[in-house]
Amino acid sequence: MEHNSSNNFIKNIIKEDLEAGKHDKIVTRFPPEPNGYLHIGHAKSIVLNFGVADDFNGQTNLRFDDTNPLKEDVEYVNSIKEDVKWLGYEWDNLFFASDYFDTMYNKAVLLIKKGLAYVDDLNADEIREYRGTLTEPGKNSPYRDRTSEENLELFEKMRNGEFANGEKVLRAKIDMSSPNINLRDPVIYRISHTEHHNTGDKWCIYPMYAFAHPLEDAIEGVTHSLCTLEFEDQRPLYDWVIEKCEMESTPRQYEFGRLNLTNTVMSKRKLKQLVDEKFVDGWDDPRMPTISGLKRRGYTPEAIRAFCHEIGVSKAYGTVDSQMLEHFVREDLKLKAPRTMGIIKPLKVVITNYPEGETEWLDAEINPEVPEMGTRQIPFSREIYIEQEDFMENPPKKYFRLFPGNEVRLKHAYFIKCEEVIKDDEGNVIELRCTYDPETKSGTGFTGRKVKGTLHWVDATHAVPAEFRNYQPLILDEEAEEEEDKTFLERVNPNSLEIFNGFVEPNMKEVKAHDKFQFFRHGYYNVDPKLTTNEHLVFNQIVSLKSSFKI
Known part of the structure; x- marks a missing residue:
């Protein structure tokens, strides 16, 4: 399905760039951090990045932004690959940010030699205090005027593991009085004596995301770096890194509004909290907005893609009614799902x-x-x-x-x-x-x-026992979440899961995981792939039969 240019300003930008001869080939990337499972918000980004590249015969890289080994795991890497494929996409190249750690280190050395980076001894709290506020300029670190030679020596010692975590950082030297706080000498390398899932114990210093990401895009020849609006204020830093590091390729960053859904948590940190504190049964719990959770519940990739196309891409923040996603699930299943009782x-x-x-x-x-x-x-x-x-x-x-x-x-x-x-x-x-x-x-x-x-009804003589799992929204309010919301656990719906033991028709004995049915008057259901056995059928309610929602 092509992106409709009327609700996709990025497609219009790409079209104009090609007509102006700026690029021979469009290259996009989907760059998840492997620190959690993908959710429905990531699906919008996947559909956008892969979709616009497909529309213009370009290519899309799947790149793992694995610059923080403290939070990353191979489990997340594998789940992300599976989710992208399940949604119906194939990447042209598979990359890891860690593939470029040597290049990033060399670019940091280049900045030091140019007098554009320095090793700072301030701790995290002191750096925050020196940074200033939106109304007050920052103050220069007392270590800002170290010579290039001293900085090179200290940075090499950082790499060699001669300092403890947090003892020193490498900062870009930009402008502590900039109205954009992101340009007030941001940290670009920190010490972390942590084994990395990809590079082992080769490194004990790791680049910060804001420094690594533009370099990754430039190394890969990305033409259009698409990200959500919260990165808009970081675009000047993105451009600064590419220019000052003397990258051959010059990608451009474009921001779009992230997907917010009513009654839904979209923060990986919060989703991990729900998992860790046992509010749900893992990342793939059918109540979770993760791709794996939606898949287990019975949502189809076709419905998710159609939903993402319909909501479009804009520069504005907004919240979409979760019933709209359910509508597309019904539309997809009504011509696919067998009827049964x-x-x-x-x-x-x-x-x-x-x-x-x-x-x-x-x-x-x-x-x-x-x-x-x-x-x-x-x-x-x-x-x-x-x-x-x-x-x-x-x-x-x-x-x-x-x-x-x-x-x-x-x-x-x-x-x-x-x-x-x-x-x-x-x-x-x-x-x-x-x-x-x-x-x-x-x-x-x-x-x-x-x-x-x-x-x-079901005939009692031939009936097959079955477990039915019905779902309500996991979060009880309809407002979009705030990233710093500390009270969201208080709004977890205690009745989000109801379990019933009943019966199905005898022809259901042979069902397989992920088979989908419309149960008369009850809704659409999916055979649970984890709980169903030959002796025990478990059906997850995907969506009810009807909704008042109108497109």
Whole structure:
């Protein structure tokens, strides 16, 4: 699917650059930090970077910005690769920032020789204090005027491991009175005696992201470096690094509004907190907005891509209703998912005038919207299960389901009439005794009396036990999150997961992980790939059947 240029200003920029002859080939990159799993916000960036490159016959690099070994792990690297592929994209090149550590070190040495970088002995708190505020200029570090020779010697000692973590840093020498705080002598190298997942113990100093990222783009020949709006203030530093480090290639940074969704956390730090503190069952918990969580829940890559295309790319901040994403899931599944019946909260019904020991098999369409899918066979016998909520002993007006003396249609089957209610010693309804009318069989052209209620059901004799997992939003408010929000854990929904034990049709015995179905009246469900076994079926609710949301 092509990006619509009417809601994608970046595509318009690229088109103009090509027409002006600025580039022979478009090169973009998706540059995740391997410090967590990707989420739906990253999906927007993936679709953008890979999509615009595809639109203009360019290329996209998958590059891991692995400059902070304290937070990075090979597990995250592997999960990110899987997620990109699952979304339907193939990278042209696979790179790691750590591939360029030697080059970055040499560029830092170049800055020192040019008098544009210095080794500072201030600690982190002192650097912050000296930096100033938005209304007050910063102050020069007392170590700012060290000679190039002294800085070169100290920087080499940093590399050789002669100083402890935090004892010294390398800073760019730019302008401590700049109105842009990012230009007030930013730290570009710090000491970290930490083994790196890619380079082992070769290094004990690591470049800062703001220094490394522009160098990576330039080394790879990236033409359009696309990032979210929070990096807009760092663009002057990005350009400064490329210019002062004398890079042959000159990429340009363009910022777009990040994706914010209602009832959703989009910070990897917060998502990790939810995992670490056991609010959820891992990064791939179906309640999580991670790509792996959405996949496990049953979202499709086609739906996610369509959603990302629809919301477009703009320079503005904004929050998208999470129901919009659900809408695209429904639109994708309605023509793919077979229809079936499942009972989540069972109530037994005995059809007293149906022959004992007899079973008949009824025809039902697999998907009425796709007739070529054909039909399935459903067993029907004397005992069935219906939903508890489909019966009321003393119903209000306009209740059209089952109650004493009322008649309803069983989907794909017969009319039944409630004749008797069986209760336990505590007065709970445990069974209904009904009669059926054999003349009312579905598909036989019956045109007699009408009923207003149609119930789904499962034959009790052949029913297959199943676990149903229904979901509500994980976060209880609809406001976009604030990055520094410390109270978000207080808004975790304690009822975000409901588990029910019920039954499904016997043809569900052979289902496989990630098979998707529409359960009549309940919604779309996905076979859970982690919890399902041959003896125990688990279905995750993907989305409900209907929503008031309109595109």
